[in-house]
């Protein structure tokens with residue numbers, strides 16, 4: 053296939069950046085999207101040009117490193133996948149594809165398609181944990197947990213911290229990410245002692261870091277590669293009211 | 299002479315005695331001591347958090363943008379412990395025995411027993427930290443089986459156990475960062491280790507964003523840098539996994555143990571095309587319910603569902619009736635290779651076998667299977683476009699794990715004073731083959747419960763050592779060498795990309811030093827690796843500059859180290875004239891094609907010492923003694 057790529061190139065955080073067009077011939081439907089970018093880079097390097105900087109690591113949809121904004125959507129046109137899981141078979145010969153970094157005030161661009169998401173670490177630091185020192189844990193089966201509760205906690209816990217929810221949101225809100233952690237920990241008996249404090253500090257931190265407010269558009273859930281549910285935001289709001297009123 | 303420093307006393311009392319008698323550091327003194335931890339996967343994050351909780355000043359270095367992304371996040375199937383919740387006869391001794399046998403009698407008894415002993419604490423810790431392990435309807439924890447064992451001792455969170463455990467350790471570390479006891483340096487690549495007067499005192503890193511080369515000093519250094527299966531190019535590891543930190547330690551005097559003990563995992567999604575950068579694992583847990591087979595007729599191109607029962611060869615069940623589909627990984631991998639090499643493989647390349655859930659779905663219903671493996675099935679469908687609920691999966695072996703690694707003693711200290719290696723980066727617990735669900739256990743065990751104790755024994759002698767100054771000439775020298783190496787890589791300006799070299803190297807390793815090896819092939823590989831390395835240093839093309847974000851330069855640095863590592867792997871594989879576990883030398887096999895150990899001559903850990911760029915590494919042997927198990931032929935028949 054022949055593909056036209058409009059790729060965001062930006063030398064450094066302070067550079068203004070611009071789209072650059074690449075015509076890429078010989079793309080195979082069997083390639084993943086990132087393998088297609090590898091292939092482009094291979095050509096650029098051989099031609100003496102600078103390769104496009106993009107990030108990836110596990111290449112199997114679990115580390116959360118790779119997110120790109122493809123044709124105006126986080127991770128491209130297919131629902132429920134990360135960028136590294138996107139296959140070129142969804143594109144047609146002659147297609148034009150625009151590729152941009154995730155954009156949000158709290159995710160400044162480092163170079164080309166790579167952004168700084170350390171604000172997510174800061175959010176977890178502000179309370180996304182259970183304060184149990186090593187060695188202080190009781191016997192694991194001493195607290196039974198209902199299967200469905202454990203499963204709910206798991207469904208929230210599988211967030212990969214990719215930032216697609218932030219990139220998808222017109223307000224660049226981190227609500228889905230934060231709520232997934234809050235609800236995972238609040239569902240489990242182990243996390244309940246700190247639940248009130250956690251929801252307060254994490255929400256405060258989210259504002260401080262420059263993430264926007266949630267206006268319930270649901271774009272985050274629609275674009276989340278792990279299909280983390282909006283239910284978590286509702287749960288977080290309930291936790292927040294409990295914490296601030298109760 | 300290697301001293302493994304195993305405490306005296308009966309096996310089951312060694313660790314207790316050690317803890318009761320090791321030297322301690324007072325809380326006031328801990329505050330004065332700095333520890334560098336490189337890597338924050340399950341091992342590094344657990345260690346860093348636990349040591350920070352104790353009061354040490356911990357600095358953590360990772361190459362990813364966040365430590366949550368370490369490749370431990372990708373581990374799937376589960377984590378072992380000896381809770382015996384199933385009442386199926388499990389015990390510390392049994393896990394110990396399974397691991398010693400699984401490792402084909404090439405692991406160290408005392409270390410393995412200790413791991414079994416602390417396994418329950420690991421599960422307790424994770425549950426308390428909020429890991430949503432699978433539960434029964436009663437609300438109690440659920441278990442499943444993994445290969446190479448006959449009890450059900452694996453705890454799991456669907457196919458994302460590693461993710462949940464890694465995030466728990468990550469969160470514990472984030473808590474310590476907030477508390478000011480740990481500091482995170484992300485997007486840093488460790489290029490060298492600093493040794494002053496025989497002691498590890500710091501590291502040289504490259505800031506991957508600015509390109510700046512930085513110095514960091516500490517009283518002790520911990521390498522938790524994971525595995526280097528990426529030396530094979532295609533593997534189930536993250537594409538940036540590397541052997542550079544291990545090689546830096548090796549060049550500075552840390553011995554490398556059993557580097558050729560590399561696990562090729564039997565159930566990966568097969569290679570689909572030439573551009574592929576990575577292979578995706580399908581968890582071993584699938585072999586609990588999936589049956590492995592190939593057609594009985596060579597080149598049978600029928601749809602697998604149209605091939606009747608009597609024309610299917612369930613070769614694992616046929617060859618290993620006692621363990622069937624749950625034989626250990628090395629056995630399953632070789633058996634798949636054997637069938638494919640003999641012409642029975644399926645798929646367009648003939649390099650895959652079926653893993654079939656038809657019978658399990660019939661017996662248990664689709665929902666039960668979905669509950670256990672739903673997300674793995676989804677992953678498979680996303681990658682291959684095929685539906686394992688209605689047609690068998692296709693799988694093939696892939697490079698997955700390194701049992702070998704930096705040599706460590708009972709304290710997890712390398713042969714360099716004050717340099718520790720934990721998690722997959724060390725060698726001690728898995729011998730010649732690792733059993734499933736035991737790596738996460740080892741990583742977390744090392745990090746939470748072992749290192750925080752043993753490091754105190756060393757640091758108790760360091761309380762008078764002031765802060766390590768980075769102005770020491772050792773830092774000057776190492777920094778200059780690191781910069782020179784990068785400049786050299788940039789200056790070659792040849793015609794071939796870094797990746798093309800990595801692919802060729804991987805091909806040599808896979809061909810001659812993979813699942814099956816022989817002397818002729820290994821000698822050939824040695825020669826080819828050397829030639830390729832020469833070609834690399836003459837003709838590689840690395841674009842860009844040193845003082846900027848430069849992925850190609852990072853890759854080139856890693857691939858340069860992979861050449862040296864490959865050479866060491868081959869040297870080790872050549873020297874071990876026996877077959878054991880994953881190390882299968884064709885010359886040494888039984889008539890039935892099973893590995894033939896040579897305990898008389900090779901019952902030792904091979905620890906290699908660096909002697910210079912141009913000279914051969916020197917072999918040191920740590921003899922292995924088995925006082926608590928009977929050394930037998932490892933059989934799964």
Ligand SMILES: Cc1cc2nc3c(=O)[nH]c(=O)nc-3n(C[C@H](O)[C@H](O)[C@H](O)COP(=O)(O)OP(=O)(O)OC[C@H]3O[C@@H](n4cnc5c(N)ncnc54)[C@H](O)[C@@H]3O)c2cc1C
Pocket residue numbers: 336337338339340341342359360361362365368369370371372373374375376377459460486487488489522523524525534535536540542543579581698699720721722723734735736737738739741
């Ligand atoms: C797909 C897959 C599935 C698996 N499933 C299971 C399972 O079900 N059960 C089980 O027990 N085991 C499993 N394993 C094995 C297990 O996951 C790993 O052995 C284990 O997670 C390794 O953890 P670690 O902490 O040692 O290293 P990793 O998690 O790999 O972390 C390495 C760390 O070192 C850092 N690092 C490396 N090199 C450098 C450098 N040069 N400079 C700076 N930082 C560096 C990285 O940033 C990272 O933080 C699986 C492995 C894979 C690949």
Ligand code: SF4
Pocket residue numbers: 210211212213214215216217218228229232275276277278279280
């Ligand atoms: S909630 Fe979804 S989109 Fe947001 S960080 Fe987590 S996995 Fe990514």
Ligand code: FES
Pocket residue numbers: 107108109110111112113114115116117118119134135136137
């Ligand atoms: S590279 Fe890990 S999620 Fe895509």
